[in-house]
Amino acid sequence: MDARELYQDIILDHGRHPRNFRALVHPTNLAHGHNPLCGDRVTVYLELDGDRIKDVSFDGRGCAISTASASLMTEVLKGKTLAEADALFKGFHAEVTGKAAPVVPTALAEDMERLAPLEGVRAYPTRVKCATLAWHAFEAALKNRADGAATVKTE
Amino acid sequence: MTHAPKLNPLPNNPPPFAGDARIQRPRHGLDPTRVKRDFPIFERNPGLVFLDSAASAQKPAAVIDRVTEFYRSDYANVHRGVYRLSARSSDLYEGARETARKFLNAASSDEIVFVRGATEGINLVAYSWGMTFLKPGDEVLITELEHHANIVPWQLIRERTGLKLVVTPIDASGGIDMAEFEARLSRRTRLVAVTQLANATGAMLPVEAMARLAHRHGAKILVDGCQAAPRLPVDVRALDCDFYVFSGHKTYGPTGIGVLYAKREILEAMPPWQGGGDMIEQVTFEKTTFQHPPHRFEAGTPDISGAIGLAAALDYIEALGRDAIFAHEEELTGYGVDKLSRLPGIRLVPAGQRRLGILSVDVPGVHPHDLATVLDQHHVAVRAGHHCAQPLMDKLGLAGTTRASLGIYNDERDIDALAAALTAAQKLFA
Ligand SMILES: Cc1ncc(COP(=O)(O)O)c(C=O)c1O
Numbered sequence: 001m002d003a004r005e006l007y008q009d010i011i012l013d014h015g016r017h018p019r020n021f022r023a024l025v026h027p028t029n030l031a032h033g034h035n036p037l038c039g040d041r042v043t044v045y046l047e048l049d050g051d052r053i054k055d056v057s058f059d060g061r062g063c064a065i066s067t068a069s070a071s072l073m074t075e076v077l078k079g080k081t082l083a084e085a086d087a088l089f090k091g092f093h094a095e096v097t098g099k100a101a102p103v104v105p106t107a108l109a110e111d112m113e114r115l116a117p118l119e120g121v122r123a124y125p126t127r128v129k130c131a132t133l134a135w136h137a138f139e140a141a142l143k144n145r146a147d148g149a150a151t152v153k154t155e
Numbered sequence: 156m157t158h159a160p161k162l163n164p165l166p167n168n169p170p171p172f173a174g175d176a177r178i179q180r181p182r183h184g185l186d187p188t189r190v191k192r193d194f195p196i197f198e199r200n201p202g203l204v205f206l207d208s209a210a211s212a213q214k215p216a217a218v219i220d221r222v223t224e225f226y227r228s229d230y231a232n233v234h235r236g237v238y239r240l241s242a243r244s245s246d247l248y249e250g251a252r253e254t255a256r257k258f259l260n261a262a263s264s265d266e267i268v269f270v271r272g273a274t275e276g277i278n279l280v281a282y283s284w285g286m287t288f289l290k291p292g293d294e295v296l297i298t299e300l301e302h303h304a305n306i307v308p309w310q311l312i313r314e315r316t317g318l319k320l321v322v323t324p325i326d327a328s329g330g331i332d333m334a335e336f337e338a339r340l341s342r343r344t345r346l347v348a349v350t351q352l353a354n355a356t357g358a359m360l361p362v363e364a365m366a367r368l369a370h371r372h373g374a375k376i377l378v379d380g381c382q383a384a385p386r387l388p389v390d391v392r393a394l395d396c397d398f399y400v401f402s403g404h405k406t407y408g409p410t411g412i413g414v415l416y417a418k419r420e421i422l423e424a425m426p427p428w429q430g431g432g433d434m435i436e437q438v439t440f441e442k443t444t445f446q447h448p449p450h451r452f453e454a455g456t457p458d459i460s461g462a463i464g465l466a467a468a469l470d471y472i473e474a475l476g477r478d479a480i481f482a483h484e485e486e487l488t489g490y491g492v493d494k495l496s497r498l499p500g501i502r503l504v505p506a507g508q509r510r511l512g513i514l515s516v517d518v519p520g521v522h523p524h525d526l527a528t529v530l531d532q533h534h535v536a537v538r539a540g541h542h543c544a545q546p547l548m549d550k551l552g553l554a555g556t557t558r559a560s561l562g563i564y565n566d567e568r569d570i571d572a573l574a575a576a577l578t579a580a581q582k583l584f585a
Binding site: 002003004006007012015016037038039040061062063064065124127130 | 529
């Protein structure tokens, strides 16, 4: 596999210029993610409005894969319902681990398409955690009101 | 092998090589191209540029074959059977101890304890010697360059002994300032525990001078020789260290075996740290008396084949020549420092006045894991991350580094491949 198949332009771009890279001023939920293997850290901030993700952002430090993955994640999650977000999380997880065929509602096909550039990590088992770090933090944030932050580890 | 290696300070910009180093005959008599042929891994993985020997070294056929041969022809448990096969196995195992003694130039093979590796060796010292002799307020002096294996055991017994862990900081050059070191020695210092060669940066420490200073203050000294043992001649008597540990798998031997050396009188005074078979003299349910060292510290069936494989590795190293290996590592390190410091945008993590065998780099703007993944695609195997030295990374202000480490099979072409791959990665992430 060639380096460019993993590090596609879209990954390099989001790695250098992550979108929604900031702390929310009034998050309703948040959680920290930590990858002890490389010391990468990410914090995911959510502003939930009932069942809907009104806003989502992240900050922290990480490699190009984890930064790009977090950035793309915030883009697809914004405006989604919690059920849609859950479907995307499961679909993405299946996609990058290659463990199961991703099943996502057709309404979310376009979002899955946006996340597709990260599929390349499948060939790099040690890098899968980089791609899933922000998503695990997102999952943890859903259960975690902003007043008592939790930390998830990828291991 | 006339080249007597001198410890020249290796500046970050060593003198340039006259002409193309590749077409020069090595001055020290070690020919990495021929050495490489002794390692089956390179035959099975053509094109592999292996620069991760500091994590674990590859194994020569001599080691693989000796272990296989042992299982095929000589295997039985040691020290137990009266039958001849068991006696033969015991002889081989004890012979391996003698080989390790010679490797370290210890006075007696009774001073050689087989352990799982450096980590277990240091833990043995902490739990047996430390728990017995350290009292509240006693100090254990380490450095900022230590591997977690030489930090965490002391923290673990800190709660139980009341010891105080004192840390000598690195100076701006990435080395240890001896004045800073000496300033931390006092009557309270009971043990100095230091690495001979820092695994994260390649900084060599003046352990001989440190041992003299430690002893002057009435302290003992433990030297972590994990990275030094495979790279330079080691003489524990010349060093005058009290404890020395190294791991077999980094010295081209099997995993699961390593050596703890300690001076005889110290081992004699240390209680067992694990109980079981082989370490006892006599057992009744009321009272058990223990064997003399080293057997007192080898409870249960040991890693017999590991010890025999380790002896094969040490024999192999001796046959190449310790001085020749040292000279080869020094020369290639110089070549690497020279080559990498010419690459724009790549920063060599400083390693004090003397660097050996390890080139840790930081490429600002590129995460070590991204770098290592791209290097892997160029078949260059390096380690990325904190190298089990998180306190050092914090001090250096780095999340991690990308580390290339050298072995006897590496040559200038490997460094060239590393440099080319680094440049390609830089371009990708620019
Ligand atoms: C300097 C140093 N000390 C200790 C260790 C631990 O060795 P092992 O994992 O073989 O016990 C290492 C290995 O990385 C090391 O480089």
